[in-house]
Amino acid sequence: MAETLRVGIAGLGTVGASVVRVLRDKAAELTRQCGRDIAVTAISARDPKRDRGVDLSGAEWFDDPVKLAEKANIDVFVELIGGDEGPARASVRTALDAGRHVVTANKALLAKHGVALAEIAEKRGVLLNYEAAVAGGIPVIKTMREALAGNSVNRVFGILNGTCNYILTRMEAEGLTFEECLKDAQRLGYAEADPTFDIEGNDTAHKLAILTSLAFGSRIAADDIYLEGISNITQADIRAAGELGYRIKLLGVAQRTESGIEQRVHPTMVPTASVIAQVHGVTNAVAIETDILGELLLSGPGAGGNATASAVVGDIADIAKSRPGFQHGPVFGRPAKELQPYRKARMRSHAGGYFIRLTVLDRVGVFAAVAKRMADNDISLESIVQHSDGKGEPDKKTVILVTHETTEAAVRKAVESITKDGHLTDKPQVIRIERAG
Numbered sequence: 443m444a445e446t447l448r449v450g451i452a453g454l455g456t457v458g459a460s461v462v463r464v465l466r467d468k469a470a471e472l473t474r475q476c477g478r479d480i481a482v483t484a485i486s487a488r489d490p491k492r493d494r495g496v497d498l499s500g501a502e503w504f505d506d507p508v509k510l511a512e513k514a515n516i517d518v519f520v521e522l523i524g525g526d527e528g529p530a531r532a533s534v535r536t537a538l539d540a541g542r543h544v545v546t547a548n549k550a551l552l553a554k555h556g557v558a559l560a561e562i563a564e565k566r567g568v569l570l571n572y573e574a575a576v577a578g579g580i581p582v583i584k585t586m587r588e589a590l591a592g593n594s595v596n597r598v599f600g601i602l603n604g605t606c607n608y609i610l611t612r613m614e615a616e617g618l619t620f621e622e623c624l625k626d627a628q629r630l631g632y633a634e635a636d637p638t639f640d641i642e643g644n645d646t647a648h649k650l651a652i653l654t655s656l657a658f659g660s661r662i663a664a665d666d667i668y669l670e671g672i673s674n675i676t677q678a679d680i681r682a683a684g685e686l687g688y689r690i691k692l693l694g695v696a697q698r699t700e701s702g703i704e705q706r707v708h709p710t711m712v713p714t715a716s717v718i719a720q721v722h723g724v725t726n727a728v729a730i731e732t733d734i735l736g737e738l739l740l741s742g743p744g745a746g747g748n749a750t751a752s753a754v755v756g757d758i759a760d761i762a763k764s765r766p767g768f769q770h771g772p773v774f775g776r777p778a779k780e781l782q783p784y785r786k787a788r789m790r791s792h793a794g795g796y797f798i799r800l801t802v803l804d805r806v807g808v809f810a811a812v813a814k815r816m817a818d819n820d821i822s823l824e825s826i827v828q829h830s831d832g833k834g835e836p837d838k839k840t841v842i843l844v845t846h847e848t849t850e851a852a853v854r855k856a857v858e859s860i861t862k863d864g865h866l867t868d869k870p871q872v873i874r875i876e877r878a879g
């Protein structure tokens with residue numbers, strides 16, 4: 443049998459502890475699959491005394507993850523620290539420079555430094571595996587990196603943040619407040635250390651940036667993503683969406699357009715009958731549309747210790763199965779040097795349908811004035827309905843508009859004019875509608 447694969451793990455939070463547990467519990471099966479033992483021989487975490495409920499015996503302890511990456515007797519460095527700079531970046535770089543394979547679940551790090559790290563890994567002939575960084579346990583990286591060779595991707599979109607999907611699902615199903623749902627997501631170990639990364643869409647954006655690179659062969663451009671989170675979504679939006687035959691999801695979308703590649707993260711109305719609308723709770727889903735295959739939809743557990751550990755262990759097993767002389771595939775599906783500059787499509791050119799919810803004063807002519815501003819901007823309406831606002835305020839009305847396909851620029855101009863007209867009592871709500879099968 444080949445020599446034992448020695449693994450060093452940096453970071454023992456929810457995911458790190460689950461990885462250690464799975465590697466121990468499934469040791470015999472992994473040995474059968476990989477043809478060699480896998481052993482955790484080095485560990486680094488903040489607090490050596492904390493009881494994490496896992497057996498760490500036999501592993502050398504390092505206070506400093508960078509030292510572990512440099513000095514420990516390991517073949518694979520597993521980074522589960524998180525963050526795009528500091529010890530996470532320094533330790534991954536050190537491990538790659540030292541010619542060690544790296545497995546990471548760190549989407550923020552890859553979104554910012556992925557191409558530079560890929561260049562080092564490819565130069566050193568080692569693997570940089572990151573299945574757990576996008577969509578938790580769903581094998582979307584393997585699918586895009588390996589299984590779709592020869593396909594040209596037109597659009598990739600998905601529910602990439604378990605915390606947001608969990609919150610939106612429970613708000614709709616149980617009428618709970620945003621805050622109540624977020625607390626539960628934190629308690630269950632789905633949310634990031636700083637949950638604003640989840641709810642303001644940054645976590646989805648990091649994952650989308652990685653998928654965009656794999657889909658379009660472009661350099662990662664996380665700073666060029668249009669970003670809106672879910673913290674402004676109210677029960678009024680969720681109810682109105684339901685009445686109109688839609689459900690609200692936080693989507694990350696990357697799409698090839700005539701003017702470049704659109705990358706956007708925002709709350710989105712998807713038809714209630716679509717497959718993606720049936721993805722509930724912490725489950726993630728990724729839809730990939732290609733010229734040869736058509737549409738592929740992958741869905742599965744997107745966050746939490748076990749889901750993420752499943753992907754990390756899969757990446758470690760891939761390394762255990764590789765052998766000296768084996769030609770490692772490039773990190774982003776093609777050599778890092780071949781990745782093209784990202785050509786950004788402007789958000790103002792985005793074309794699609796829109797949901798617009800306005801709270802207006804109940805005065806003669808307001809409804810007509812709103813409709814006129816839409817017409818002035820060449821926006822064709824699919825529907826316009828007026829409700830009393832339901833909060834016992836008889837002088838206020840809610841006007842809900844659904845547009846046919848129009849542009850972001852036209853909608854922004856129309857809403858700006860309506861706001862200037864002085865009929866609104868509250869901030870207008872605009873939610874984009876996404877075509878989904």
Ligand code: HSE
Pocket residue numbers: 575577578602603604605606632633634640645744745746
């Ligand atoms: N906070 C992330 C989520 C964890 O909720 O999806 C998985 O990346």
